[in-house]
Amino acid sequence: MRRRLINSTLAVVLVVVAVFGVSLVIVETRTISSTAQESVDSEALRLISSVESRLLGEERINRDVLAQQIDPNRYARIEIPGRKPIEVGVRPEGGVIRGTAHGEGGESVTVEESRSTVTAEVGRTMLIIGAVALLAVIAAVLLAVRQANKLASPLTDLAETAERLGSGDPRPRHKRYGVPELDRVADVLDASAERIGRMLTAERRLAADASHQLRTPLTALSMRLEEISATDDLDTVKEEATVALTQVERLTDVVERLLTNARDPRSGSAVAFDLDEVVQQQVDEWRPVARSAGRAIVQSGKKGLQAVGTPGAVAQVLAALIENSLMHGRGTVALRTRVTGNQTVVEVTDEGPGVPHELGARIFERTISGRNSTGIGLAVARDLSEADGGRLEMLQQQPPVFALFLSREAQGRRTREQPPATIR
Template sequence: MRQRVMRVAVVAVLVALVLLATPLALGIQTSFFADERDELERVALAAAIHVPPQFVAGDHVELPAHERGTDVGVYDLSGRLRDGSGPRKADAITQAARGGAVTRGRGDHQIVVAVPIATGEHVIGVVRASTGAQQVWHRVILAWLGLAGTALVALVTAVVVAGRQARTLTAPLEALSAKAGAVADGDLTARAEGSAIAEIDQVAHTQNAMVEHLALRLDHERHFTSNASHQLRTPLAGLQLGLEAAAADPDADLRAAVTEALEQVRHLQRTVDEVLRLARATPRPGVPATARTAAEVVEGAERRWHGTFAAEGRRLDFGVEPGGGGPRIPDRTAEQILDALLDNALRHGRGTVKVTVRELEIAVAVDVSDEGSLTLDRRAAFERGATTSRAGSGIGLTLAREMAEAAGGRLTLARTAPTTFTLLLPVTEPPPPPE
């Protein structure tokens, strides 16, 4: 592109120089020849003044001094050279001046001017002044060479300026290309910088937005496997334990075991849908958003986790403040977040775990607290891998916050001692009554 910009600039300057220099060169030629004719006319007029009336009677004429290379001659009406220098017989231009008018012309590579000599109203002779056209052409060529030199200087200046402008224009594009190459090589942190050119800045802004979107997409894809395995681990483990317990006990109620297994399977299906929805960052087409009351969501979490906490010798309490269980919230999102928070409390917390549901004006708050304390910073608690240990993968809280934000809610660390997480979810509209 740099060469193309320079080529366009140089061609434009060349066209401008040709359009300007051609008429100027013609003007120089015309002007030099016109000036030379005017000078010859002044010389001839000066000589005519020195011709006395007795010229007709044959008196000698004393011509004034003139430049070297200029011929000045006085001719009588018969066309004979009487005094001065010039052809012996008057040429056609000199003979034409006998009519009483100044005549100009060229002949035999000379510039000729003839001025009539008049006494009273009668022409008594003609003064002829001439010079070689070669001398005028010499001055014209020198002027043309000066004009060509000026044009050459202008062209060189244009090339230098065009080169600087080309570098100014192409440097941001080259930098933008380098950033695009870095992104193509896998560096998603590369960002195009701004420049002084609005159009290139717009391209850079578009590229940065594209890279941001691509990085977000790849981040979702990269974390999908870990998110899915983390969320599917708990329901699969519960389903396996329930089926193994029923198979090991010959007196077990198989119908109750199957019912419980079906409930675990339904929860597992909801978990898969929610993880897929989070991976796409947008709700999946064709899958309507479901909602249930906060009380129903909490009751389901109690059924799933009560036995797990009891097996660890820990207590799990659920409480719903007056009016807090009635509002409808996104049930699948709430279930997954509650599972992540309870799993975090089971693995990293201690003592009794308490879940409290509160109603706000346009949202429902769910507090999950235990008797332990958190030493991490409030922001670091939600960073992926911040709490990695032998007991966990360190992505539960991160995934829970992402789910809450995807549903239009928010998950925060309310207190560090005792550890308390607060989930805010928007209240959904109740379904329309059947007609």
């Protein structure tokens, strides 16, 4: 592209220089020749006037007197009737420019000048025109190279940007070139890069969330299947199989919820549900894990509470909080339900050291963890709670108290405080 731009610009300049240069040479040649002819004619007229004035004054007319009145580079011949012709200067050879003037008494003066002087003047003029044309061509080439680089370099950059997008690097360059058309292409590529970046981020986030959220249900399901395979009691098999089927349903709900949040985080289908049932389900599901770790789960608070949300999402949030307590905390994991204003609250706490002071509210940020964990669980839990119109808060750092706030469904019956019951 650079070569084509330079060649086309150079061709245009050469055509313009040739047309105007030839025309200017022709005009200048004619002007110089005409000027030289007028000068010779003027010299002849001036010389004949001098001769006539001297004849009328009866002054001497000789070669020495006339030589002082003529250009040394010219030749003059003065003819006076009854006298011998007078010649001044050296008669030029070859082509000459001749001017003749006649007096009233029959006198005549002929002035000649070599045409080589005109040729030399024309040569100097052509040299100047040629130098100017050469400078114009050089300036045109430099301008063409600059313009070609200005147009070709951005295209190379845009091609590299498009190649980076194709190779999976969606970082926008935010580089502009001062050319509206190229800047428009750069705007489109940057917008595409940002969209691709958001899509890749969403896909990576979905993969991380899926691996984190599916791990617990799969572990619990594996433990149920191990218990089934280790017993010969048909009733135990049926009981464990029923629980396993429930966990499979929850696993399916987790997958659907993750896919729904990936498409639209606010597309949850909130309904009124029995909060006790969801809390009890999580207690039953995490009982084997807590037992194997030598720990217990305590459930207390008001019973018969109704909440508005998505049961599967609420179960995932509680699972994330319980898992967080089992992984980072110590002692008994306590779940407590209560009512505050028009909201139902589920608190999850343990007897561990709590959240370090340097983490604070950042505990809900992705990749933030007090230990060597993924740092995804609490972030996903907060996203799920907000998608249902609720919120997840850390009420206390030491010991840790996490609270899930949900909209409350008004009840026609009173609920009463239940004493703590340890699930072993």
